[in-house]
Amino acid sequence: MISVLGAGAFGTALAVVLAQSGKDVTLWARSPEAVEAINVTRQTSRLPGVTLPAKITATSDLNHAASAPVVLVATPTQTLRAVLSQITAPMTGTRIVLCCKGIDVETGMGVAETTAHLKPGAIPAILTGPSFATDIAQGLPTALTLACADPEVGKALQLDLATPSLRLYRTTDTIGAELGGALKNVIAIACGACIGEGMGESARAALMTRGFAEMTRLAMHFGADPRTLTGMSGLGDLMLTCTSEKSRNYRHGLALGRQDPVDRTATVEGVKTAEAVTRLSKRLGVDMPISEIVFEVTTENCSVAEAITALLNRSLKEE
Numbered sequence: 175m176i177s178v179l180g181a182g183a184f185g186t187a188l189a190v191v192l193a194q195s196g197k198d199v200t201l202w203a204r205s206p207e208a209v210e211a212i213n214v215t216r217q218t219s220r221l222p223g224v225t226l227p228a229k230i231t232a233t234s235d236l237n238h239a240a241s242a243p244v245v246l247v248a249t250p251t252q253t254l255r256a257v258l259s260q261i262t263a264p265m266t267g268t269r270i271v272l273c274c275k276g277i278d279v280e281t282g283m284g285v286a287e288t289t290a291h292l293k294p295g296a297i298p299a300i301l302t303g304p305s306f307a308t309d310i311a312q313g314l315p316t317a318l319t320l321a322c323a324d325p326e327v328g329k330a331l332q333l334d335l336a337t338p339s340l341r342l343y344r345t346t347d348t349i350g351a352e353l354g355g356a357l358k359n360v361i362a363i364a365c366g367a368c369i370g371e372g373m374g375e376s377a378r379a380a381l382m383t384r385g386f387a388e389m390t391r392l393a394m395h396f397g398a399d400p401r402t403l404t405g406m407s408g409l410g411d412l413m414l415t416c417t418s419e420k421s422r423n424y425r426h427g428l429a430l431g432r433q434d435p436v437d438r439t440a441t442v443e444g445v446k447t448a449e450a451v452t453r454l455s456k457r458l459g460v461d462m463p464i465s466e467i468v469f470e471v472t473t474e475n476c477s478v479a480e481a482i483t484a485l486l487n488r489s490l491k492e493e
């Protein structure tokens with residue numbers, strides 16, 4: 175049995191694809207109403223038009239869901255600490271596969287570090303890469319990175335979680351995988367803002383390239399292998415999220431650039447991650463100019479036009 179914590183778009187999509195490949199899946203949702211809707215109607219507002227297979231059973235009992243040997247976590251990153259803290263069992267030996275993308279703004283920790291901190295006996299892994307929930311739920315071809323520090327557990331998880339439409343590449347570099355997934359959201363906001371402001375696609379390509387450079391710089395500071403960043407979890411996801419209006423982070427940036435109201439109800443992980451990265455970059459002395467300016471723009475300390483001018487006015491340097 176596999177459990178998925180978080181019945182948002184991504185958690186539900188993963189539950190669908192795993193159930194379609196024959197797995198029994200327990201899907202934890204916070205609200206009893208959401209559980210009832212999933213179990214009775216087999217539909218969810220998070221994935222309109224998708225019928226949930228009978229092999230998915232929704233529950234609002236978090237401790238029951240967390241008792242599975244493999245537990246995928248797809249709640250928003252800023253709620254991860256609260257969710258793990260509510261689980262009373264130590265989860266010793268449980269394979270906790272983190273599917274959320276971000277950095278905890280209060281602690282500065284990534285999702286695997288947060289998990290290791292709160293559930294030290296569990297085995298954390300990361301599932302990340304370019305994948306919109308709607309694509310996964312429709313069974314469209316998708317490839318992700320599965321990262322686990324223990325190579326044998328990583329191999330077992332790769333076999334367990336891969337499906338005919340979901341191809342998984344394996345790595346032991348959890349730091350590179352989680353930071354690639356977290357940091358690309360910040361760059362996607364920058365790219366959306368750039369297009370929304372009318373700065374053009376050449377400027378976006380420059381932001382993606384220099385954004386990738388700073389993502390790699392911070393990840394390497396934490397010991398990541400730069401090759402991980404060139405894989406699904408870094409470059410792959412950066413390309414998807416910085417170029418598609420299906421991305422909430424990109425759309426958030428677009429709205430800022432167009433001076434339209436932003437959707438405050440959407441899960442836009444890059445906003446809090448930009449704040450977390452700005453704190454980290456200042457504390458560690460790692461140069462992260464695009465992420466820092468995204469923080470300024472998202473907190474309304476500067477306009478998109480001022481942000482672009484500030485980036486262009488930086489001193490000239492070697493590539």
Ligand SMILES: NC(=O)C1=CN([C@@H]2O[C@H](COP(=O)(O)OP(=O)(O)OC[C@H]3O[C@@H](n4cnc5c(N)ncnc54)[C@H](O)[C@@H]3O)[C@@H](O)[C@H]2O)C=CC1
Binds near residue numbers: 184249256273276
């Ligand atoms: N939607 C997508 O295409 C993808 C999303 N992800 C990641 O998955 C994570 C979740 O995103 P989505 O499912 O898209 O978000 P969503 O906005 O569709 O759903 C978020 C879910 O979290 C629940 N939630 C909110 N606050 C909570 C709390 N305090 N405790 C427990 N649950 C809470 C909500 O009820 C909702 O069911 C994010 O980190 C995101 O970056 C990763 C890849 C693709």
Ligand SMILES: O=C(CO)COP(=O)(O)O
Binds near residue numbers: 306441
């Ligand atoms: O992470 C994603 C695609 O890989 C989803 O992107 P958004 O969270 O920006 O919608």
